[in-house]
Amino acid sequence: MRQILLLSLAVASPLAVGAPPAVDPAMLELADRSRCLTCHDVDETVRGPAWRDVAKRYRGKPEVEEALVTKVYEGGGGVWGNDYMSANKRAGLDNIRVLVRWILSLP
Numbered sequence: 114m115r116q117i118l119l120l121s122l123a124v125a126s127p128l129a130v131g132a133p134p135a136v137d138p139a140m141l142e143l144a145d146r147s148r149c150l151t152c153h154d155v156d157e158t159v160r161g162p163a164w165r166d167v168a169k170r171y172r173g174k175p176e177v178e179e180a181l182v183t184k185v186y187e188g189g190g191g192v193w194g195n196d197y198m199s200a201n202k203r204a205g206l207d208n209i210r211v212l213v214r215w216i217l218s219l220p
């Protein structure tokens with residue numbers, strides 16, 4: 114239920130016209146609550162890769178979604194460098210799925 118609500122928020126929130134690609138505030142808030150933003154930013158590489166770079170890397174490969182959800186949940190490394198993403202189990206699989214879907218859809 115919560116996931117559906119969040120998804121509809123993501124779709125319904127108005128994108129600023131003419132501005133640089135807007136970032137959905139509801140998604141940012143969820144990422145913040147899920148503790149992703151200690152290591153990630155949408156536009157800049159922090160400890161983890163910039164989420165727009167993640168979107169670029171997997172553009173046109175929707176089949177990676179489930180593997181990414183599992184990786185964020187359980188932690189993992191070896192794709193972007195030598196660093197390792199620790200597990201994010203407290204964020205919960207449903208939230209992580211919503212976030213990964215959003216990340217992959219970033220322009």
Ligand code: HEC
Nearest residue numbers: 147149152160161190191192193194196197198201204212
């Ligand atoms: C402790 C720091 C840390 C936290 C917290 C963190 N990440 Fe990461 N994340 C990383 C690092 C480091 C990588 C690069 C891993 C690699 O090279 O495979 C990464 C990679 C990723 C990737 C790309 C994975 C791939 O295989 O290409 C996604 C998507 C991602 N993170 C999403 C999230 C989300 C969503 C959250 C919050 C629930 C989160 N991360 C929390 C450090 C973190």
